[in-house]
Amino acid sequence: MKFIRGYPEAMRKSIDNVNKTRSKRIDEVIADMTLEERDKVLKSFHPDYKKETKENIAWGPNKGDLVPIEVASILNAYPTVSPDTIDLSKVDYDVGVLIIGAGGAGTSAALWANYSGVPEDQILVVTKLRHGDCNTIMAQGGIQAADRPEDSPLIHYLDVMGGGHFTNEPELARALTEDAPAIIKWHKDIGAIYDLNEDGSFVENPGGGTSRNRMHAAKDYTGMEIFRTLRDEFNDLSIPILEFMPAIELLTDEKGKITGALLYHLETKQYFVVRAKITVLTTGGFGRLHVAGFPTTNHYGATMDGVLMAYRAGAQLKHLDSTQFHPTGAAFPEQIVGLLVTEKVRSLGGQVLGYDGEQLCYPLEPRDVEASALIRCCSSTENYIETPSGMRGVWLDSPIIEEIKGKGTIQRDLSAMYRMFQRFDIDITEDPILVYPALHYQNGGVTHNKNCYTSLKGLLAAGEISGGVHGKNRLMGNSLLEINVFGRRAGITAAKEYKKQTAKGKLTLNHLKTTVTALDALNIKDKKYSPILLPEYREEAVQNRLIQLYEEIR
Amino acid sequence: MSKAKANSKPKDNVSPTVRIYIMGEAKDVPASLTIMKAIEYAGYKLTRGAGCRAGFCGACATIYRKEGDYRIYTALACQTMVEDGMYLTQLPFVPAEKAKYNIKDLSPSAETILRYYPEVARCLSCNACSKVCPQDLSVMDYVQYALQGQIEKATEASFDCVSCGLCAIRCPAEIPQYHVAELVRRLYGKYIQKYPETLDKRVKEIEDGVFEEGFKEFMSMSHDEIVEKYKARDFIDQKKK
Ligand SMILES: Cc1cc2nc3c(=O)[nH]c(=O)nc-3n(C[C@H](O)[C@H](O)[C@H](O)COP(=O)(O)OP(=O)(O)OC[C@H]3O[C@@H](n4cnc5c(N)ncnc54)[C@H](O)[C@@H]3O)c2cc1C
Numbered sequence: 001m002k003f004i005r006g007y008p009e010a011m012r013k014s015i016d017n018v019n020k021t022r023s024k025r026i027d028e029v030i031a032d033m034t035l036e037e038r039d040k041v042l043k044s045f046h047p048d049y050k051k052e053t054k055e056n057i058a059w060g061p062n063k064g065d066l067v068p069i070e071v072a073s074i075l076n077a078y079p080t081v082s083p084d085t086i087d088l089s090k091v092d093y094d095v096g097v098l099i100i101g102a103g104g105a106g107t108s109a110a111l112w113a114n115y116s117g118v119p120e121d122q123i124l125v126v127t128k129l130r131h132g133d134c135n136t137i138m139a140q141g142g143i144q145a146a147d148r149p150e151d152s153p154l155i156h157y158l159d160v161m162g163g164g165h166f167t168n169e170p171e172l173a174r175a176l177t178e179d180a181p182a183i184i185k186w187h188k189d190i191g192a193i194y195d196l197n198e199d200g201s202f203v204e205n206p207g208g209g210t211s212r213n214r215m216h217a218a219k220d221y222t223g224m225e226i227f228r229t230l231r232d233e234f235n236d237l238s239i240p241i242l243e244f245m246p247a248i249e250l251l252t253d254e255k256g257k258i259t260g261a262l263l264y265h266l267e268t269k270q271y272f273v274v275r276a277k278i279t280v281l282t283t284g285g286f287g288r289l290h291v292a293g294f295p296t297t298n299h300y301g302a303t304m305d306g307v308l309m310a311y312r313a314g315a316q317l318k319h320l321d322s323t324q325f326h327p328t329g330a331a332f333p334e335q336i337v338g339l340l341v342t343e344k345v346r347s348l349g350g351q352v353l354g355y356d357g358e359q360l361c362y363p364l365e366p367r368d369v370e371a372s373a374l375i376r377c378c379s380s381t382e383n384y385i386e387t388p389s390g391m392r393g394v395w396l397d398s399p400i401i402e403e404i405k406g407k408g409t410i411q412r413d414l415s416a417m418y419r420m421f422q423r424f425d426i427d428i429t430e431d432p433i434l435v436y437p438a439l440h441y442q443n444g445g446v447t448h449n450k451n452c453y454t455s456l457k458g459l460l461a462a463g464e465i466s467g468g469v470h471g472k473n474r475l476m477g478n479s480l481l482e483i484n485v486f487g488r489r490a491g492i493t494a495a496k497e498y499k500k501q502t503a504k505g506k507l508t509l510n511h512l513k514t515t516v517t518a519l520d521a522l523n524i525k526d527k528k529y530s531p532i533l534l535p536e537y538r539e540e541a542v543q544n545r546l547i548q549l550y551e552e553i554r
Numbered sequence: 555m556s557k558a559k560a561n562s563k564p565k566d567n568v569s570p571t572v573r574i575y576i577m578g579e580a581k582d583v584p585a586s587l588t589i590m591k592a593i594e595y596a597g598y599k600l601t602r603g604a605g606c607r608a609g610f611c612g613a614c615a616t617i618y619r620k621e622g623d624y625r626i627y628t629a630l631a632c633q634t635m636v637e638d639g640m641y642l643t644q645l646p647f648v649p650a651e652k653a654k655y656n657i658k659d660l661s662p663s664a665e666t667i668l669r670y671y672p673e674v675a676r677c678l679s680c681n682a683c684s685k686v687c688p689q690d691l692s693v694m695d696y697v698q699y700a701l702q703g704q705i706e707k708a709t710e711a712s713f714d715c716v717s718c719g720l721c722a723i724r725c726p727a728e729i730p731q732y733h734v735a736e737l738v739r740r741l742y743g744k745y746i747q748k749y750p751e752t753l754d755k756r757v758k759e760i761e762d763g764v765f766e767e768g769f770k771e772f773m774s775m776s777h778d779e780i781v782e783k784y785k786a787r788d789f790i791d792q793k794k795k
């Protein structure tokens with residue numbers, strides 16, 4: 001196959017169309033959809049509305065909820081450990097505050113617990129892989145905060161509610177938008193960098209579904225800059241952390257209060273027991289479940305463990321029927337299919353085009369609407385572009401950014417994107433990017449109130465694990481915000497609980513017995529086990545040859 | 555380098571393959587894979603050596619040589635395609651200590667850098683760090699800028715660092731460059747970059763309860779009322795039809 005500057009010759013024809021229409025498109029504005037039009041495209045094309053991709057949760061507090069099959073199969077699975085084989089009488093770590101999952105939400109919860117008076121040796125953070133393997137570090141586009149005089153938390157609130165189709169919890173949406181400016185201030189205080197204009201004001205761009213420009217960014221490494229600053233501060237405070245030590249179950253006392261967690265050493269395969277006065281769940285999302293077979297933008301460990309652990313202990317879940325597909329996952333080259341092409345490309349003026357080089361829709365619709373419009377083009381029209389491996393996609397015109405915002409904008413403001421495609425010989429300042437929606441964000445999850453209390457005593461939650469803040473659709477830039485707003489609130493609440501004169505509870509795995517009894521009653525034929533901790537990417541040929549040398553404890 | 559024999563060729567595989575050596579063991583893998591996916595294709599379930607899988611977290615630092623080539627190469631396994639004759643290994647962990655400080659007590663100067671990372675003064679200007687950087691950063695330049703107290707320049711040059719740690723492993727002067735870069739950037743963010751005035755004003759307004767009434771009103775609205783409010787928003791920053 002002949003490649004010309006990274007693209008197969010056959011795809012060049014359509015790229016020519018894109019180049020031809022560009023000058024005409026610079027001032028062309030496509031009308032955004034009315035609420036009715038949005039509704040129509042969602043119902044016809046969004047994967048959430050496809051019945052065949054859904055299954056019921058079969059037991060527990062959310063029994064009967066229709067959720068993606070992949071989610072149901074985790075929740076309807078058996079625990080990997082049996083209570084009888086675990087000795088809970090020896091406590092390996094006895095702490096005040098246990099934080100499970102060290103992404104952005106977990107790291108800021110730890111910081112704020114410590115700032116609020118919990119001594120560092122009374123905090124323990126445990127995480128699945130490295131401190132830094134998380135969705136937070138990969139966030140590119142930005143974080144929202146209404147700090148400009150012509151903007152306000154109230155306008156931000158309306159955008160959040162409308163983006164979520166008014167299914168959000170109002171008090172959570174209020175906390176999100178009202179705390180936002182203080183979060184940016186905190187970041188500046190501990191030395192994080194945000195892009196500024198010459199005059200010292202923030203660079204603020206629009207995002208899908210926002211009525212004001214309020215997206216703050218650090219080039220297209222926003223999550224990385226925020227996260228590494230939090231992590232450096234965390235290390236400065238000497239807060240203990242265990243890496244490669246995922247939690248696999250929560251522990252409960254006789255009354256069902258959360259009293260700690262069971263950890264699993266990924267390398268030595270031992271278990272460890274943690275007792276804690278208060279536990280904070282911040283394990284993030286579920287992209288690696290590959291809902292509806294989609295490739296994902298998420299990090300390797302995004303397997304929904306936290307939601308599962310909380311559910312087995314009796315927690316209430318919400319909105320897990322809705323899943324966020326990011327409109328622009330990479331569709332070419334094959335090596336990076338599914339990796340994120342940040343929404344910032346559209347914030348800066350990038351347009352979405354069909355084979356003919358004409359705009360398909362308003363480029364900054366709320367995410368679910370935009371994704372549905374792209375799927376519509378690729379599944380019910382002929383106006384898509386096909387790659388040599390048979391994948392369909394549409395163009396995201398990046399070169400137009402340089403015409404609107406000036407030469408050099410891409411290398412300056414989108415250096416991660418520029419580098420990612422450059423590695424495969426594609427120059428996004430010269431040629432457009434082929435995109436198709438990718439599984440991006442877990443809209444629903446564990447419910448909590450504005451101070452992060454869940455429906456279970458002793459358990460707080462914050463971050464992507466949660467359900468309610470964004471309703472059934474999150475807008476760009478509100479998740480980096482959420483993990484800081486509710487991470488901080490969880491840390492403050494944990495400190496409050498820590499200071500209460502209550503004794504630590506007993507440690508049991510009784511809730512697993514309840515789980516197993518409920519599952520047994522269902523007579524499931526093909527029994528599965530969870531949490532899975534990591535997705536399986538080995539070839540089937542390899543999996544068929546695996547043998548277990550030592551008898552597995554189950 | 556000894557050449558272990560490949561034990562199996564993928565059968566009825568139409569796509570072209572290349573031969574790579576994973577920690578010495580020969581494997582034929584599809585030529586279209588990244589190093590990370592090739593390692594998985596060969597049967598490894600990664601725990602170390604994989605994180606974001608997208609070029610942001612630095613967990614997948616990889617070192618390799620090629621058949622008939624004395625040079626040492628480095629890559630992010632998730633962002634690099636396999637090539638014929640690669641002898642690969644991944645870094646499971648980088649032993650490099652981060653200095654501890656309270657960012658609120660520092661000044662943005664060369665003295666600060668040298669107080670916490672005195673080894674920076676040992677830089678030999680050999681450029682080995684820049685050569686191994688999988689992000690193609692001019693690592694040596696930012697180390698030199700840091701040493702000279704040019705915090706802004708050091709920040710710019712180091713900004714795209716993903717903290718994989720390859721520089722720190724390669725450095726003959728034993729400098730943990732990527733940790734130095736973190737200190738540099740925080741000094742820049744806190745002390746040198748301008749501070750937007752809008753921020754404190756807005757934070758104070760919120761503390762003073764300026765939006766309290768508005769929120770109360772929103773919270774008491776019915777679904778239809780809030781939908782009407784939403785529809786009535788104006789778009790003063792954006793071109794809309
Ligand atoms: C590619 C990408 C780009 C994005 N861009 C943006 C953006 O521009 N703006 C925006 O607002 N949002 C963005 N998002 C969304 C946002 O980054 C995430 O929703 C948010 O960072 C989630 O933070 P978190 O702390 O809840 O979870 P994470 O950051 O994912 O952290 C969860 C941590 O918990 C660990 N963990 C998981 N299971 C266990 C277990 N069993 N035991 C212990 N630890 C466990 C994980 O390994 C991980 O380290 C983006 C997301 C992705 C994937």
Ligand code: FES
Nearest residue numbers: 605606607611612
């Ligand atoms: S896995 Fe994160 S950079 Fe490669």
